[in-house]
Amino acid sequence: MLKEPNPTGIKSGAQIVVDALIEQGVDTVFGYPGGAVLPIYDEIFQQTKIKHVLVRHEQGAVHAAEGYARSTGKPGVVLVTSGPGATNAVTGLTDALMDSIPIVVLTGQVPTFMIGNDAFQEADTVGITRPCTKHNWLVKDTNILANVIHEAFHVAITGRPGPVLVDIPKDVQFAAGKYQKRSKDLRKRYNPQTTPNDKLILKAVKAFENSKKPILYSGGGVVNSGEQASNLIRKLVAESNFPITSTLMGLGCYPASGENWLGMLGMHGTYEANMAMHDCDFMFCIGARFDDRITGKTDEFSPNSVKVHIDIDPSSINKNILVDIGIIGDISVSLDKFLHVWRERGSKSNTKELKNWWQEIQAWKKIDCLKFKNDTKSIKPQYALQILEKLTKTMDRYVTTEVGQHQMWAAQFMGFEEPRRWMTSGGLGTMGYGFPASIGVQIAHPKSLVINVAGEASWLMNMQELGTAVQYNLPVKQFIINNKRLGMVRQWQELLHGGRYSHSWSDALPDFVKLAESYGIKGIKCEKLGELEKAIIEMIEYDGPVIFDCVVEKHENCFPMIPSGKAHNEMILEADQPENKIEESGAVLV
Amino acid sequence: MQKLSLKKGVSRKSAYNLRDPKDDKPERHTLAILVDNESGVLARVIGLFSGRGYNIDSLTVAEVDHLGNRSRITIVTSGTPSVIEQIKAQLSRMIPVHDVHDLTVEGESVERELALFKVFAKGEKRVESLRLADVFRAKVVDSTLVSFTFELTGAPEKIDAFADLMVPLGLREIARTGVAALARG
Numbered sequence: 001m002l003k004e005p006n007p008t009g010i011k012s013g014a015q016i017v018v019d020a021l022i023e024q025g026v027d028t029v030f031g032y033p034g035g036a037v038l039p040i041y042d043e044i045f046q047q048t049k050i051k052h053v054l055v056r057h058e059q060g061a062v063h064a065a066e067g068y069a070r071s072t073g074k075p076g077v078v079l080v081t082s083g084p085g086a087t088n089a090v091t092g093l094t095d096a097l098m099d100s101i102p103i104v105v106l107t108g109q110v111p112t113f114m115i116g117n118d119a120f121q122e123a124d125t126v127g128i129t130r131p132c133t134k135h136n137w138l139v140k141d142t143n144i145l146a147n148v149i150h151e152a153f154h155v156a157i158t159g160r161p162g163p164v165l166v167d168i169p170k171d172v173q174f175a176a177g178k179y180q181k182r183s184k185d186l187r188k189r190y191n192p193q194t195t196p197n198d199k200l201i202l203k204a205v206k207a208f209e210n211s212k213k214p215i216l217y218s219g220g221g222v223v224n225s226g227e228q229a230s231n232l233i234r235k236l237v238a239e240s241n242f243p244i245t246s247t248l249m250g251l252g253c254y255p256a257s258g259e260n261w262l263g264m265l266g267m268h269g270t271y272e273a274n275m276a277m278h279d280c281d282f283m284f285c286i287g288a289r290f291d292d293r294i295t296g297k298t299d300e301f302s303p304n305s306v307k308v309h310i311d312i313d314p315s316s317i318n319k320n321i322l323v324d325i326g327i328i329g330d331i332s333v334s335l336d337k338f339l340h341v342w343r344e345r346g347s348k349s350n351t352k353e354l355k356n357w358w359q360e361i362q363a364w365k366k367i368d369c370l371k372f373k374n375d376t377k378s379i380k381p382q383y384a385l386q387i388l389e390k391l392t393k394t395m396d397r398y399v400t401t402e403v404g405q406h407q408m409w410a411a412q413f414m415g416f417e418e419p420r421r422w423m424t425s426g427g428l429g430t431m432g433y434g435f436p437a438s439i440g441v442q443i444a445h446p447k448s449l450v451i452n453v454a455g456e457a458s459w460l461m462n463m464q465e466l467g468t469a470v471q472y473n474l475p476v477k478q479f480i481i482n483n484k485r486l487g488m489v490r491q492w493q494e495l496l497h498g499g500r501y502s503h504s505w506s507d508a509l510p511d512f513v514k515l516a517e518s519y520g521i522k523g524i525k526c527e528k529l530g531e532l533e534k535a536i537i538e539m540i541e542y543d544g545p546v547i548f549d550c551v552v553e554k555h556e557n558c559f560p561m562i563p564s565g566k567a568h569n570e571m572i573l574e575a576d577q578p579e580n581k582i583e584e585s586g587a588v589l590v
Numbered sequence: 591m592q593k594l595s596l597k598k599g600v601s602r603k604s605a606y607n608l609r610d611p612k613d614d615k616p617e618r619h620t621l622a623i624l625v626d627n628e629s630g631v632l633a634r635v636i637g638l639f640s641g642r643g644y645n646i647d648s649l650t651v652a653e654v655d656h657l658g659n660r661s662r663i664t665i666v667t668s669g670t671p672s673v674i675e676q677i678k679a680q681l682s683r684m685i686p687v688h689d690v691h692d693l694t695v696e697g698e699s700v701e702r703e704l705a706l707f708k709v710f711a712k713g714e715k716r717v718e719s720l721r722l723a724d725v726f727r728a729k730v731v732d733s734t735l736v737s738f739t740f741e742l743t744g745a746p747e748k749i750d751a752f753a754d755l756m757v758p759l760g761l762r763e764i765a766r767t768g769v770a771a772l773a774r775g
Contacts, residue, residue, distance in 0.1 A: 130634060131641050135685040138629070155685055189626075190685050315679035318672060 013142040013173040014039035017106065020149040022049050023182055026077050028068060028443055029053070030061040034081025035121060036108025039173035041079075053443060053472060056464040058085050060436035062092020062163075063462070065103045067440030070423045071398055073226065075102040075156045076440065082108045083121030086167070087128060091430060093163045094132040098427025099249060100224055102161035104152050105133075111171035112140050125167045134162030140169065142177025150182040151189070159192035160313040161224050192312065196329030196337060204284075204308045204325050205341045211282030211306070212353035213360075214242045217265065217294075220249030220426065221287020221311060223419045225331035229253070230419045232335040233286065239339075240349050243361055245273035247288050248411055249426040256415025262361065263370075266294040267562050268408040271369035271571055272361055274560075277302050278568035279360070285309040287331045290320040291427070292589075300567035310334045369560045369573055370412055379529050381406060381481045381552040385413040385453070388479060391536050396448045398441045400424065402434040402458030405487035405558045410453040432461030435478060439465055442474040449477070449540065456482040456509060456549075463515075469545045470519045477539050478547045483554045484509060491557045512549035525549040564589035618647065618668045619694040620701060620771045621678070626686040627653050627661040634684055635663055644669060644677050648703075648746070650768040660688070666746075666769050693771050701771040705749045706731070707740045711760035719759045726752050737762075 011019065017040050021029065030053045033041045044052050055061040058080045065076025080089055086107040096103050110119040126138045135155050137148050145168065152164045208214065216237065222229045230253040237244050237260045244254050245265040254261055263270035265277055277283065283305045288294065290309075295301045298321060307323040309316075310331060317326035327334055342348075372382045385406075399414060400423040401407040407424055416422045423441060425433035438452035452459075459480050469476050489504040516523030522542050526535040526549070539546045561572045625631045632651055639646050648666040653659075667677060674692070681690045693699040707728070709719050716738075723730065723740050726748065732739035742752055746769055753764060 126630060127633070130630070131637055159683075192683070313683060315676060315683055317679075319676060319679075322672070 009179050010176050011179050012039065012043075013145050013168065013175055013177060014043045016142065016145045016177060016179050017149065017168065017173070018043040018047060018050065019179055020146045021077065022047075024150070024153045025074070026050055029077045029079050030055055030064045030068070030440065031079030032056075032058050032061060032081065032085060034085050034108065036082035036110060036170050037079060037085075037106075037168075037173075038108075039170065040106070040108070040168075044079075052079075053439075054468065055436065055439075056467045057462065058088035059091050059432065060439070060462050060465045060468065062089050062096065062103065062105065063430070063433050063436035064440035064443070064465075064468075065105075066092065066096050066099075066101045066433075067400060067423050067437030068444045069096075069101050069103055069440075070223075070437075071420050071441045072444045073420065075104050075153060075161075078103060078105040080105065080107055081121065082110055082125065083123045085121075086123055086125040089165075090128060090132055091428075093129055093165065095425055095428040095430045095433060096163035097132050097134065099425065100161050100220060101163065102156040103163045104149075104156050105163065105165045106149075107165060107167045108173070109138065109167045109169040112169045113171070115169065125165070129165050132163070133165045136165040136167065138167045138169075139172055142172050142175040144180075145172065145177060146180040150180070151186055154186040155190055158190060159194075160221075193314075193328050194312065194330035194333050196310070196327045196334040198337070200325055200327045201334065201337050201341055204327060205338060205345065207282055207306045207308060207325065208240075208284065208338075208342065209345070209348040210350070211280075212350050213276075213280045213357045214240075214282040214284065214349075214354070215262075215276045215280040216242055216244040216284045216286060217246070217277065217288055218244065218250045218253050218286045219247040219288025221289075222250050222253040222331050223287075225287060225312075227419070229287070229331040229335060232332060232339060234258070236335065236339055239343075239347055241354060241358075242284075242349075243276055243358070245269070245276065247291070247294055247426070248424060250288065251411060251422045252416030252419045255417040257417060262365075264411050266291075267296070267564075268412065268558055268560065269562075270412070271367050271560055271573065272364040274562065274568040274571055275364045276361055280305045283307045285311075285323070286335070287311060289316045292320070295321060296562045296570075297565055297567045302568070367573065369571075372556075375529070375553060377529065378553045379526070379532055379550065381409055381483065381556055382413055383529070384481060384532060384550050384552060385409050387532055388451070388453070388536055389414045391533070391540065392449060392451065395540075397421065398423065398438075398445060398448055398450045400434040400437040400441060400450070400452045402452070402454040402461075403429045403431045404455045404458055404489075405483075405491065405556075406453055406455040406458075406481040408488075408558045409481070414453075431458035433458075435459055435462050435476075436465045436468075438476040438478070439468055439472075439474055442476050443472070450475070451477045451479050454478060454480045455487060456480050456484065456512075457486050457506060460510075466515075466519050466521075466545075470521055473544065475542075475544050475546075478545070479539070480512065480547065480549055482509070482512075482549050482551050483556070485554055487556075488558070490555075494557070495563070512547050516545075516547040519545075521545040521547070523547045523549065525551065527551040614670045616668045616670055617674060617694070618666065619674050619692055620699065620769060621665045621667060621681070622689075622691040622693055622771060622773075623663040623665065623681055623687060624689040624691075625661050625663060626688070627659045628686055631661065631686045632663065634686065635665075635681065638680055638684070639665075639667070639677075642676075642680065644673065648768040650770055664769055664771050691773065693773055696773060698774040699771050700774060701745055701769050702743055703746050703749055703767055703769050704741065704743045705753075705764060705766040707742065707753065707756055707761060708737060708763040709740065709756050709760050710737045710762050712736065715759045719756065722752070722755050722759075728752065
């Protein structure tokens with residue numbers, strides 16, 4: 001039963017919510033109904049423009065929206081009820097804030113006249129979510145509801161993207177009010193700087209030209225800035241022949257098959273990327289934020305380099321590492337200007353010194369830091385990912401991950417040729433992110449292959465979303481690297497806590513194949529090295545959701561590794577080396 | 591004051607970018623923050639300070655433009671130069687924040703604070719408290735046979751000095767408003 005169009009502009013708050021979402025171009029909402037959002041769900045029932053995806057837990061809704069947003073570039077939208085609905089969304093909101101993912105969360109609230117009375121399913125949602133959103137609103141008047149929702153979308157996608165939340169009391173949803181169309185006035189209130197300072201760009205170009213040992217270090221900001229930013233980075237690298245590395249969040253902006261690619265940097269980054277960061281004389285940080293996983297010990301971080309940093313968020317500049325030239329601006333706009341100025345000045349670089357620098361880098365590459373000893377019987381997790389990569393890399397593929405060793409191995413052993421193909425929880429490190437995120441990605445890209453590379457412990461944290469995958473017949477492939485351990489925790493306990501494996505294994509894992517079958521989907525278990533390739537092909541070719549239980553070697557550690565409290569040039573390359581013990585001062589760091 | 595031995599950057603006339611960002615000595619800064627007068631805005635600002643571990647030495651807030659719906663928050667904070675930079679950048683990127691002025695580095699400014707002092711004293715001490723109040727140009731706003739309540743306005747240092755003098759004379763309670771500040775001229 002569809003409603004007639006209403007020409008008067010006076011509507012119920014619930015209608016206003018749905019109309020505002022439609023005007024914003026929303027096609028999908030991830031949500032879970034409850035008492036305080038019933039009027040909005042009633043409106044959703046009576047229209048066809050917005051598809052509602054019923055999740056099984058509100059955290060899943062937010063991660064799914066993150067997967068949707070990260071893989072499309074459009075904001076993800078979530079609709080949940082008051083109280084527990086809102087508090088369950090908090091982890092996802094924090095995750096999106098840390099990784100700059102644009103999402104709009106609409107929460108129901110108890111009626112305005114009951115706020116503050118400890119009503120049933122009441123929580124101070126704007127109070128709880130204030131530190132984990134870019135901005136949030138409690139709407140007490142139906143007449144401003146449309147405007148607030150438009151502003152919420154504007155804030156979520158403008159400048160450095162992030163999560164926003166609009167809390168809507170139930171009486172505001174019922175009351176009648178005037179619908180306001182999206183206006184351009186929103187820019188007046190929130191309009192962050194996107195155009196960089198020309199003088200700083202010129203200074204950066206000069207430093208770029210004079211460099212002898214340069215490195216480009218790109219991050220998630222490049223993905224957020226749009227496709228153009230990735231194209232410009234590729235041009236800059238191709239024309240300058242400078243080496244490039246990237247953070248976990250920026251993988252795919254420069255293709256992994258590109259000649260100048262050094263692999264990911266940071267705690268579990270490649271030896272060549274980290275050594276190049278340490279020894280460079282010019283560092284060009286593009287849309288990254290000198291996170292502690294990247295820098296290691298800040299006092300000894302890249303001691304001899306001139307550092308240029310482009311970021312749209314002024315608070316990212318000089319936060320962790322003092323830079324010589326800090327440029328505030330959108331990556332696409334800034335790189336466009338940078339390339340323009342550099343080309344106009346003759347596209348200069350120190351070719352001879354650059355050649356020597358590449359020779360140094362090639363020597364580091366020869367160390368082959370990702371090598372591992374393959375086993376004859378058990379499957380090494382690295383090997384499993386190598387095979388998965390081999391079989392899927394040419395496909396129209398999206399990869400999500402959970403958090404832990406498998407995540408780092410996936411970043412090391414899988415290559416991404418384009419941005420928005422790799423969805424992972426970088427900043428917050430949220431176990432349980434990957435499965436719901438894969439659902440959001442698959443909703444946005446129904447024809448593509450979506451794989452969630454998971455650890456069994458992380459995956460169990462949001463396994464309830466199996467119901468969602470089955471209900472919407474989403475052919476997501478859950479590739480579970482099962483070592484029956486909290487692998488990363490166990491690794492740290494081995495390296496830092498004398499091998500006292502306190503609570504880092506699970507004695508009660510489900511039979512993943514039977515679990516899949518209980519939901520009526522396919523389960524595959526693979527324990528033998530020789531059967532792995534065939535089993536993965538079976539997973540890829542199956543038309544429907546699959547849980548793949550890949551039983552791997554239990555005690556494999558993830559290397560290379562910069563131990564906490566150490567500098568880039570103090571990486572551990574392999575296990576079992578006595579000098580690789582981590583000092584006590586490093587143990588207090590995370 | 592330190593007129594003869596000015597450290598680099600401490601002078602109110604010095605250009606801000608002369609300050610050495612690597613200097614790790616804490617500095618006291620007065621920030622004036624112009625915000626939309628909407629519900630929760632103070633909580634956002636305070637939450638930023640507590641969440642990120644910044645100091646608040648003093649805080650005042652009131653609506654200053656009813657038609658424009660603006661409030662002014664004056665915060666006295668202390669931190670190393672790089673922390674002060676972070677505070678300003680973090681404040682500036684909040685949606686309801688329109689302007690952040692660092693009055694300590696943006697030229698000269700005046701700072702004033704109002705305080706009420708309740709002093710219980712008898713005999714000579716009672717007379718002495720009145721005499722000192724006169725020296726400081728404090729006003730008596732309430733008196734009983736055993737107590738005075740003084741009102742004093744001035745720079746925070748003046749309030750501190752008056753409080754120090756009143757302690758031995760029978761100071762029981764102080765209420766301070768926190769600093770209000772404006773750039774000069």
